[in-house]
Amino acid sequence: MTFIPKLTAASRSRDSIVCVGLDPEAELIPESLGRGPQAAVRFLRRIVRATSDYVCAYKPNLAFYERYGSAAMDVLTLTLQTIPDDIPVILDAKRGDVPNTAAAYASALFDSFRADAATVAPYVGLDSIEPFCSGGRYALVLARTSNPGAGDFQDLETGGRPLYERVVERCVARFPAESCGFVVGATYPDEAKRLRALAPDRLFLMPGVGTQGADVAIAIRAALDERGGGVLPSASRSVTYAARDSDFERAAAQAAKAFRDAANAAREQIAAGGMGGRSPLDS
Amino acid sequence: MTFIPKLTAASRSRDSIVCVGLDPEAELIPESLGRGPQAAVRFLRRIVRATSDYVCAYKPNLAFYERYGSAAMDVLTLTLQTIPDDIPVILDAKRGDVPNTAAAYASALFDSFRADAATVAPYVGLDSIEPFCSGGRYALVLARTSNPGAGDFQDLETGGRPLYERVVERCVARFPAESCGFVVGATYPDEAKRLRALAPDRLFLMPGVGTQGADVAIAIRAALDERGGGVLPSASRSVTYAARDSDFERAAAQAAKAFRDAANAAREQIAAGGMGGRSPLDS
Numbered sequence: 001m002t003f004i005p006k007l008t009a010a011s012r013s014r015d016s017i018v019c020v021g022l023d024p025e026a027e028l029i030p031e032s033l034g035r036g037p038q039a040a041v042r043f044l045r046r047i048v049r050a051t052s053d054y055v056c057a058y059k060p061n062l063a064f065y066e067r068y069g070s071a072a073m074d075v076l077t078l079t080l081q082t083i084p085d086d087i088p089v090i091l092d093a094k095r096g097d098v099p100n101t102a103a104a105y106a107s108a109l110f111d112s113f114r115a116d117a118a119t120v121a122p123y124v125g126l127d128s129i130e131p132f133c134s135g136g137r138y139a140l141v142l143a144r145t146s147n148p149g150a151g152d153f154q155d156l157e158t159g160g161r162p163l164y165e166r167v168v169e170r171c172v173a174r175f176p177a178e179s180c181g182f183v184v185g186a187t188y189p190d191e192a193k194r195l196r197a198l199a200p201d202r203l204f205l206m207p208g209v210g211t212q213g214a215d216v217a218i219a220i221r222a223a224l225d226e227r228g229g230g231v232l233p234s235a236s237r238s239v240t241y242a243a244r245d246s247d248f249e250r251a252a253a254q255a256a257k258a259f260r261d262a263a264n265a266a267r268e269q270i271a272a273g274g275m276g277g278r279s280p281l282d283s
Numbered sequence: 284m285t286f287i288p289k290l291t292a293a294s295r296s297r298d299s300i301v302c303v304g305l306d307p308e309a310e311l312i313p314e315s316l317g318r319g320p321q322a323a324v325r326f327l328r329r330i331v332r333a334t335s336d337y338v339c340a341y342k343p344n345l346a347f348y349e350r351y352g353s354a355a356m357d358v359l360t361l362t363l364q365t366i367p368d369d370i371p372v373i374l375d376a377k378r379g380d381v382p383n384t385a386a387a388y389a390s391a392l393f394d395s396f397r398a399d400a401a402t403v404a405p406y407v408g409l410d411s412i413e414p415f416c417s418g419g420r421y422a423l424v425l426a427r428t429s430n431p432g433a434g435d436f437q438d439l440e441t442g443g444r445p446l447y448e449r450v451v452e453r454c455v456a457r458f459p460a461e462s463c464g465f466v467v468g469a470t471y472p473d474e475a476k477r478l479r480a481l482a483p484d485r486l487f488l489m490p491g492v493g494t495q496g497a498d499v500a501i502a503i504r505a506a507l508d509e510r511g512g513g514v515l516p517s518a519s520r521s522v523t524y525a526a527r528d529s530d531f532e533r534a535a536a537q538a539a540k541a542f543r544d545a546a547n548a549a550r551e552q553i554a555a556g557g558m559g560g561r562s563p564l565d566s
Contacts, residue, residue: 061387124428142407
């Protein structure tokens with residue numbers, strides 16, 4: 001099953017439009033689980049078990065796995081095995097390279113690690129994005145990132161518009177909605193609103209909820225599509241590291257549930273305001 | 284020892300300004316070496332032994348390692364162990380992520396895998412580059428990439444200049460020469476020449492020689508700095524896969540030597556034309 005149908009089904013079955021990042025940060029993992037790669041796997045397995053009723057996608061960021069050096073890919077593989085089959089996995093890798101190399105990255109993410117979708121950086125060009133969104137694959141292209149310095153290059157005006165809009169415009173023209181969406185930081189609702197106008201039928205993965213400071217309701221209000229879908233807010237540390245003591249599973253479950261409920265409440269409020277139906281992410 | 288002094292020393296001791304990419308492409312490795320991750324390590328060990336007299340840097344691209352899935356990081360670690368200690372390693376990873384995550388990537392590349400330098404993508408912003416070029420680390424920021432689609436976004440005009448010039452301008456203003464250089468495709472000599480004017484004291488890693496079609500002499504002529512240095516042309520497949528039969532080591536050695544000699548001849552020709560001294564890469 002390709003990404004969008006799988007995401008839609010997971011969203012329906014769990015009544016959730018939220019994604020949780022699964023990032024092993026050694027210094028934040030409860031000490032009671034031990035140290036090293038095995039502790040990371042133990043920790044993430046429990047986080048998945050605690051949160052999987054409340055999310056419609058998981059997003060492991062490869063950076064935090066690569067820090068484990070030789071054990072990196074084992075930690076990733078073992079973590080992925082703990083995720084229920086019907087929940088799609090977005091490998092947050094932000095890769096971008098010349099076509100021959102991009103094809104190798106895409107093969108690594110989608111074939112070796114069985115990603116359902118992957119994040120991709122646009123700077124190298126459209127030919128660098130292509131391997132991530134052809135043949136049934138799905139790419140989430142960086143448009144507006146969630147960091148404070150996002151505007152350094154993304155805001156540069158080109159042809160009367162900021163660069164991040166041109167990225168979206170060109171990707172929309174080149175790649176179909178079933179294989180390409182965008183990363184739009186939840187920390188930048190004004191920019192999200194402008195991008196929604198340019199890409200009415202695209203999924204927006206919206207990281208930055210929680211520790212990075214974004215309010216999920218504001219992000220959803222800015223980016224919801226006409227049918228009341230198209231948004232996938234994502235939180236990482238505020239869920240996975242909600243508590244660092246022995247109670248961490250219960251804390252993560254509560255944080256995931258609160259995140260889901262806040263997202264659903266925001267959608268319902270907008271729907272009640274007359275913004276159309278409340279179908280899930282199936283835009 | 285930090286990257287630039289190490290590169291300068293290796294360049295002097297081998298009378299070479301060229302870099303070779305070390306990318307295991309399973310379908311191109313001679314069948315006599317077997318298949319799978321172990322064949323990749325065997326192959327790359329022999330390639331390093333055959334070429335290490337002729338290069339001043341090696342550049343493994345992580346994409347080709349990641350395709351080995353769980354074995355990826357072992358293949359990379361074992362390959363890195365075969366590289367002589369005095370030859371610097373550029374990990375070609377083109378990472379770029381929000382600051383907290385960028386710090387994890389930088390730690391993976393420089394601490395877990397002991398890179399001397401790493402390639403970095405600029406789109407996310409200056410705060411995403413910072414962790415790769417602080418504390419003695421060295422970042423090669425993508426400016427002009429070597430692929431056919433490089434211009435899709437890099438050529439967009441912003442403030443009267445193409446985006447790739449703005450990237451170089453801002454990085455030069457923010458990061459010192461001893462910790463930040465640029466990736467400038469050897470396939471785009473005109474662009475390289477414009478960038479040299481903006482970044483007279485920076486190292487340019489110039490991939491795209493060989494299989495991607497760039498002529499090393501033309502690239503060097505376009506990008507050499509005033510002191511006759513500052514360029515690091517790079518070839519990958521045309522050296523490592525120069526022959527695919529049992530003679531592959533001799534073919535790789537010959538290709539690396541020819542690459543080095545062509546680069547040196549181009550520099551000498553320019554020096555003879557009165558372009559200043561012929562000191563190596565110590566710009």
